[in-house]
Amino acid sequence: MALLNVTSPHTTNTMNTARVMQLVLLATIPGVLALTWHFGWGTLVNIAWASMVAIAAESLMLYLRKRPISFYLSDCSALVTAVLLGIALPPYSPWWLIFVGVGFAIIIAKHLYGGMGFNPFNPAMVGYVVLLISYPVEMTIWATPREALELDLPSIGDAIQALFLGRDAVAVLTVDGITMATPLDVLKQNNTLLVDDLWAQSPQFGRWAGAGWEWANLGFLAGGIFLLTQRVFTWHAPISMLISLTIMATLFYDGGSSNSGGSPLFHLLSGATMLGAFFIVTDPVTSAVSVKGRIIYGAAIGILLYLIRVWGNYPDAIAFSVLLMNFAAPLIDHYTQPRTYGHQSNRPRGE
Amino acid sequence: MRKIWDIHGGIHPAENKTQSNQEAITQAGIPAELIFPLSQHIGAPASPVVSVGQHILKGEKIAEAKGFVSVPVHASTSGEVIAIENHFIAHPSGMTAPCIIIRPDGKDQWIEHQGISDYTTIEKTELLNRIRDAGIAGMGGAGFPSAVKLNLRDDQIIETLIINGTECEPYITSDDRLMRERAEEIIEGVKILQHLISPVKETLIGIEDNKPEAIAAMKAAAAGTTIDVVVFPTKYPSGGEKQLIQILTGKEVPSGGLPAQVGIVCQNIGTTYAVYRAVQYGEPLISRITTVTGSACERQSNFEVLLGTPIHYLLNLCGYQAERCSRLVMGGPMMGFSLESADVPVVKTTNCVLAPTPNELPPPAPVQACIRCGMCAEACPVSLLPQQMYWFARAKEYDKLEGHNLMDCIECGACSYACPSNIPLVQYYRASKAEIRQQKLDAEKAEHSKARFEARQARIERQEAEKEAKRAARKAAAEAKAAAGSDNQESKQDAVQAAIERAKAKRAGGATATPQSKTDLEKAVTAAEKRLATAREKLQQAEEQGADTVPAFKTGVEKSENKLAKVKAALDDFIANNPQASTPAASTTNDPAQLAIERAQQKRAGAATQSPLEKVEQQITSLKTRIDKAQAKLAEARAENSDKLEIFETSVQKLQEKLAEAEQQKQQLQTESPTSNKIETNDPAKQAADDIIARALAKREAASKMTDLERLQNAVNSIETRIAKTKEKLTVAEQEGSDTIDILTESVKKLEVKLVEAKQALSDYEDQQG
Known part of the structure; x- marks a missing residue:
C-alpha cells in the first residue's frame, strides 16, 4: 500500500457537518409533533413541500455554480433551512408562498451570498422576512389550536389541497373560527382588559401562554437541550437570549395591567421563542464566534425580540431580531477576541 | 493535594496506548547500517570529525557542535564510517540532509568513558559541558539543546523545575514505560537537574492520570526526596510545555518568551534519563526509547533503539505488514509527521513510529465548507x-x-x-x-x-x-584676496571689456567693404573672440565664487583660444592668398580689437605677477583715469540733462569709493609686511564699508535739505525738458519715416501724463503751503 503523505493531525473526531445538520433536524421533531397535534397537518405539509423546493433550488444553484451536487446536498444544510422555514410559516399556507420563501432563502440569501458558510444572514429568516413584508395577509393567518376549535382539525387531505389549491378551495378552511389571531397578537392589541381578564375571555390562551404554542415551545426546548447534550452548539447564545428576554419581560410585566407586556413565562413559551433560541440563534454561520461574543449576540437578540414584540409593529420578531444581530456579528467578533495564552489583553494587535 | 489548573480547550482523542505499553522495553539490537543526521536538534547542524573509512568506537564523537545552540553526534556502536553523504531524514518534507553512515562491526565496543562519582563536587559549568558534550537535546519532540536550556544567567532565579511525564499524544508509551521501569534513574537525573538550576520553590513531575503504573513507580522512587509527583486529568495537549506549566503552576509563559522568564525550567522524562546516564556513567546520548505501534505491526511495543537505526529495521522487528499500512508516522497521530519511506533513521527526538491501517487512521475525508461552528x-x-x-x-x-x-x-x-x-x-x-x-x-x-x-x-x-567645506575655505581665501585686490580685478575686467567693445565697434566700422569670404572669416574671428571673452568672464566669476566648475571653464577658455587661433590662421591664409583684400582694418595683426584684447590680457598677466603694492598702485592709477572719464561723462550728461545722469553719478561715486579703498590698502601695504596682508585686509574693507555708509548718510542729508518745493519743481522741469527732446526726435523720425515713430509717440504721451501728475503734485504742495 502506498504510504499517505499528509500533515498532522492524522486522526479526527467522528463529528461532521452533515451529522450536525442531521442532529438539528432530529431535534426539531418534538416541536413539530406538538405543532401538528395542536394545529393540524399544515406544518408537516409545509415542511415537506419546503424541503422539496429547497433541494431543487440547492441543486440548481450547485449546478449553476459548478459544484458537485450530491456531495454538497449530503450536508443537509438546505434541508435545515427548509424545515425551519416550514415550521415558521402558518399552517395551510399556499404552495407559492412557500416556494417564494424557500427559493429566496436558498438562491439569494444562501448561494448568491457565497453559499454554505459564507452567508452573512440566516437564510430561513431572510425568506421569512421577505414573505412577511410581501404577503402580510397570508403570513398573519394562523390556524386555531385544537383547544379553541369546536370542529375537528382539517385532515391531511385538506392540508394538501390547501397547499396546492389555496385555502379558499378547501371547505373546512373557510369556516368561521378556523383561523384566529395568535396569543402574542391578542395581547398586543389589548389595551382595555387586565391580563387575567384577557386570559379568561380569549380562547387562544392556555395554561402558561398560548394554547398549543406553549407545547410547541416546550418541544423545541427539549430539542434544544438534546442538541446541547450532543455538543452541537454551546449554551452561550441561546441561554443568554432567553435570560435577556426573561429580564425584559420581568421589568415590563407591571403585574398584569391592560398595558402589560405579558409575563416572562408567556414570552418564553410564545411565538417562536424556543425555536429561535435553539434553532435560529445558534446558526453558527451567521452568529458571533467567541464565547463572549455569543453571549452578547444572544442577549441582544433577546432584548430586540421583546422591544419589537411589545412596542414594535409586529407581534413576533425573531426574524427581525436575528437579522439585525447578523449585521452586528462581525463587529461583535472584532471586539470580543478571547485573550490568547501568554497575552496580557484581548485587544487585537495593531489597532 | 496540590491545586491543579485547567487549560482552555483541549480534546479527548482515543488514547490507543494499551497496545504498546503492556510489554517491557526490549533492546532493538544492532542493524546492518546506522545513519546519523548531522542535525537532530534545533540549532546549527553539527560538523563531522571523522572521515570515510575511519574505524570508530561506540560512544565516539563523530560530529561536533557548531556554535552555542548545537550539540555533537556520537556513534551508537563500533564500526566503520562508510559514507558521509546526503540521506533521507525524518523531516515532514521528505528531504535529504548530510548524514554520517556507519557499518557496525558487531563488536559493540565502547570507547573509554567515565562517569562522575559525585557531581556535587564539580563546577556547574563543567557539568553543563558534560551534558552538552553528551549530545543531549530535548527528547520530547523539539530537540532543543538541553545544556542551553539549563544554562541560566546568574540573575535568573528558577522557582519551579518541571519534569514532563505527561505524554499526552495518543499511541505513544515510551515515557510511560521508561517511568515504570527506570524510575530510580529518572529521579537521580532530576536530582542532577535540581543541583544545576537550584529551584527555590519546588520540583514537580507532571503525569497524566492515564498512567497509573508509571505514577506509582515514580511516587515510590521519589519518596523521601523534595520531588513531587503531580497527577492531573488526561486531556490533549496537556503535555505541551506551556500547557503543562499552566496546569501545574497556573502561570502563563509570555507570548514569544521562555519559561525561564516566569521562573520555570521544563525537561522531558527521556532527557532527564539521558542526563543521568551522561553524568553517572559518562555515556553520550546514543540510544533512546521508541514506541513502535499501529495495527500494521503484529507486535506493538517499546524498544531501546540505537540512534541511527533505520525505521524499517524497527518495523521488521515488529512484524510490519507494509501492505496493510496506510501511512508511516514519526511521532504521534496528533503532531507526528508522515514519512515517505521507512529508510529514515531514528533520531534523538523519535519517540514513536506509528504504522496504522486505513481503518485505524482513515485517509482525510473531503473538506466541506466551514460553518463557523466554533x-x-x-x-x-x-x-x-x-x-x-x-x-x-x-x-x-x-x-x-x-x-x-x-x-x-x-x-x-x-x-x-x-x-x-x-x-x-x-x-x-x-x-x-x-x-x-x-x-x-x-x-x-x-x-x-x-x-x-x-x-x-x-x-x-x-x-x-x-x-563644500574645502570650497568654502577656498572661497573665503579668495574673498580675502579679493578684498585686498578687488578693485584691481574689477578695473582689469572693465578695462578688458572696454577694450573688447571698442575693438568690436572699430571692426564693425571697418569690415563692411571686404569680400564675401573674407567677411565670413572675420565674422568667425569675431564670434570666436566673443566666445573667448564670455568664457573668460565665466572663468573669472567661477574663480571668484570658488565654484568647482573652474577647471571646466579653464578648458573652455583654452578651447576658445585654440579656435580663435585657428580662425585667425585661416583668415591670415586668406589674406596672404588675396593680398588685394588686405585692408588695415581687416588685418588680424592690426585688428584693434585683438590688440586691445592682447593688451588687456597682458595687463592681467602682469597683474598676476605684480606684488600687492604694485597692484594697488596700478589700481589707483586706473581708478583715477576712470573717475576722470566718468566725471567727464557726468558733466556731459548734466549739460544734456540726460536721464542717464543718475547712472553716471552712481558710477563716479562707486569709483571714488573704490579709489578710497585702494588708497587705504596702499597705505596699509606700505606700512605692513606683505605676508600679513591677508589677515589685515579685513580692516580696509570694513573701513571702506564705513565710508560708504557715511557717504550715503551724507547724501540722504543733502537730499532732505532740498525743499520739497524744489524737488517738485525740478521734477516738472525735467519732465518738460524730456518731452521737448522726445518731440524733437519724433519730428526727425517722422521726416525720415523711421519705425521708431510709434515708440516715440507713446513715450511722449507717457511723459505728458507724468507731467500732468507732477504739476498736480506741485500745485497741491503749493496749496498746502498756502
Missing part, C-alpha cells in the same frame, strides 16, 4: 479563534492573522481534530506562518538594503560636505 475555538488550548484565522489564511490576510496571534499557535492539531468539516486547519496555519516568516525575512532584507543605500547616500553627502 468547535475549533472550543478545542484550542491557547484560546485562538481558528475559524477566523482560517478565513484570514485563505484570504492571505497575514496582518490580520498576526493580529489574531497566529504566532502563538502551538500546532497541536486540536482544531483540525475537532473540525466537523474536515478542514486541515493546522496546515493553513503552518503555511501562513512560513509565509509570514518569509515575508519578514524579505522585509529585513529590504530594510538591510535600504540601510546600505542610506549609508551610501550619507557617505556621498559627507564627501560633498567636505568638498
